[in-house]
Amino acid sequence: MPGSPIQNPGFAYSQRCNPVSTVPTGSPLEICMPTEPTGRRPGRPRAGTPRLTGEDTAAEILDAAAELFTTEGFGSVTTRRLAEAAGIRQATMYHYFPNKKAILHRLLLATVEHSLDLARELLDGVTDGSALQATGMLRQLARQDAELLFSDTWNVASLYSTPEVNDRSFTEFHQLRAELRAAYTELGRRVLGADDPLLLEVPFHIVESVVTLRSTLTITPDDVGRLTDAVAEAAVSVLRR
Amino acid sequence: MPGSPIQNPGFAYSQRCNPVSTVPTGSPLEICMPTEPTGRRPGRPRAGTPRLTGEDTAAEILDAAAELFTTEGFGSVTTRRLAEAAGIRQATMYHYFPNKKAILHRLLLATVEHSLDLARELLDGVTDGSALQATGMLRQLARQDAELLFSDTWNVASLYSTPEVNDRSFTEFHQLRAELRAAYTELGRRVLGADDPLLLEVPFHIVESVVTLRSTLTITPDDVGRLTDAVAEAAVSVLRR
Numbered sequence: 001m002p003g004s005p006i007q008n009p010g011f012a013y014s015q016r017c018n019p020v021s022t023v024p025t026g027s028p029l030e031i032c033m034p035t036e037p038t039g040r041r042p043g044r045p046r047a048g049t050p051r052l053t054g055e056d057t058a059a060e061i062l063d064a065a066a067e068l069f070t071t072e073g074f075g076s077v078t079t080r081r082l083a084e085a086a087g088i089r090q091a092t093m094y095h096y097f098p099n100k101k102a103i104l105h106r107l108l109l110a111t112v113e114h115s116l117d118l119a120r121e122l123l124d125g126v127t128d129g130s131a132l133q134a135t136g137m138l139r140q141l142a143r144q145d146a147e148l149l150f151s152d153t154w155n156v157a158s159l160y161s162t163p164e165v166n167d168r169s170f171t172e173f174h175q176l177r178a179e180l181r182a183a184y185t186e187l188g189r190r191v192l193g194a195d196d197p198l199l200l201e202v203p204f205h206i207v208e209s210v211v212t213l214r215s216t217l218t219i220t221p222d223d224v225g226r227l228t229d230a231v232a233e234a235a236v237s238v239l240r241r
Numbered sequence: 242m243p244g245s246p247i248q249n250p251g252f253a254y255s256q257r258c259n260p261v262s263t264v265p266t267g268s269p270l271e272i273c274m275p276t277e278p279t280g281r282r283p284g285r286p287r288a289g290t291p292r293l294t295g296e297d298t299a300a301e302i303l304d305a306a307a308e309l310f311t312t313e314g315f316g317s318v319t320t321r322r323l324a325e326a327a328g329i330r331q332a333t334m335y336h337y338f339p340n341k342k343a344i345l346h347r348l349l350l351a352t353v354e355h356s357l358d359l360a361r362e363l364l365d366g367v368t369d370g371s372a373l374q375a376t377g378m379l380r381q382l383a384r385q386d387a388e389l390l391f392s393d394t395w396n397v398a399s400l401y402s403t404p405e406v407n408d409r410s411f412t413e414f415h416q417l418r419a420e421l422r423a424a425y426t427e428l429g430r431r432v433l434g435a436d437d438p439l440l441l442e443v444p445f446h447i448v449e450s451v452v453t454l455r456s457t458l459t460i461t462p463d464d465v466g467r468l469t470d471a472v473a474e475a476a477v478s479v480l481r482r
Contacts (some may be wrong), residue, residue, distance in 0.1 A: 201456065205450045209450040233479070
């Protein structure tokens with residue numbers, strides 16, 4: 001509609017919470033919920049609190065970074081703000097990580113490493129080659145992967161689409177994520193008993209839909225189990241038709 | 242791993258094409274493909290080509306914008322570059338759209354309007370209230386929505402997560418998308434015969450996984466039909482357990 005003005009009803013949406021309009025049947029739906037993560041550790045030390053061990057300090061930096069990057073955006077967060085949030089000096093932060101990208105890289109690696117360990121184990125294991133066994137393996141992988149994505153306090157995987165992640169600093173992450181994707185397609189191929197490169201990609205992406213689901217809804221720990229089951233079953237169902 | 246150096250193997254990944262490493266079983270997979278859209282119109286007029294009708298001009302602007310925004314990022318594209326790509330003067334572009342956001346808004350609306358029309362029709366239609374009928378309706382909506390997302394030349398829905406889209410200029414889009422989401426949950430509720438706010442959100446997000454699927458793979462028109470079926474069935478399967 002060229003030339004038509006764009007309507008601005010005059011209120012702003014927050015990044016992660018959009019009011020839902022009423023559906024035509026007249027049933028009002030309100031699924032706009034605050035997206036406060038459920039697993040946030042209370043009492044994180046702030047600036048001035050002395051740190052004890054290096055491992056703790058690194059964990060604090062990563063936790064503070066995960067919170068700030070996912071709520072304010074990677075590009076908007078300065079290392080100064082990050083150090084403040086972690087309760088340490090900037091110089092201390094640089095002792096653990098060379099730069100902000102290295103912190104994000106470490107966070108991203110954590111979103112795939114655990115699932116990849118299982119994927120390697122499944123692919124390496126003794127196998128009878130049956131589609132049934134392969135289905136069980138694919139379900140197991142999808143379930144663990146979905147659970148990991150659901151359980152992450154800060155939904156770090158939502159940062160996958162951050163433009164900076166295309167930088168070569170993130171090569172290792174891209175390689176591991178690609179290996180995980182390849183494991184899904186290899187297990188899927190055994191389920192299907194045939195090659196179908198595009199269809200075999202679908203389960204992996206269905207599992208990753210957890211990331212956008214979490215961006216719009218608050219998931220409590222009690223919900224994770226059945227949502228994990230639902231998503232994992234949907235992923236597997238694609239190959240059993 | 243605090244202090245450990247991040248490895249840079251020394252090559253850059255392009256935004257949309259990551260090499261896939263070899264899975265441990267030894268089957269090499271190579272699913273790195275160029276993401277040239279399949280529906281690109283050849284011979285789009287460039288600067289200097291006279292335009293004939295206003296409708297054509299607006300369509301050219303939208304098409305050029307969809308290409309540039311999805312390949313280079315909304316923030317990186319200037320209105321000057323956009324006008325050049327559409328083959329018109331900047332002043333002409335402002336005759337049709339007040340600014341760059343209005344162009345993106347028009348593009349985003351097009352990603353939901355068609356599916357929303359169907360959703361309203363389904364919800365308004367005569368209904369026998371059976372779960373079977375509701376399942377058919379949900380499948381129909383999921384299928385049309387997935388097909389629309391698969392068929393869009395430039396995968397405009399990948400711009401949903403662009404930070405600027407949180408701006409209130411995009412209120413109408415957010416409202417329509419929320420109404421579409423609400424239609425999924427309402428149809429899902431009839432399938433389930435019960436309320437389960439979180440589970441009822443899953444089908445909508447499974448359908449939207451088409452967007453990330455398309456970001457990593459090239460889909461040809463021949464593939465759209467069966468991929469649409471696979472995704473739509475997976476979305477419906479979540480509620481039939």
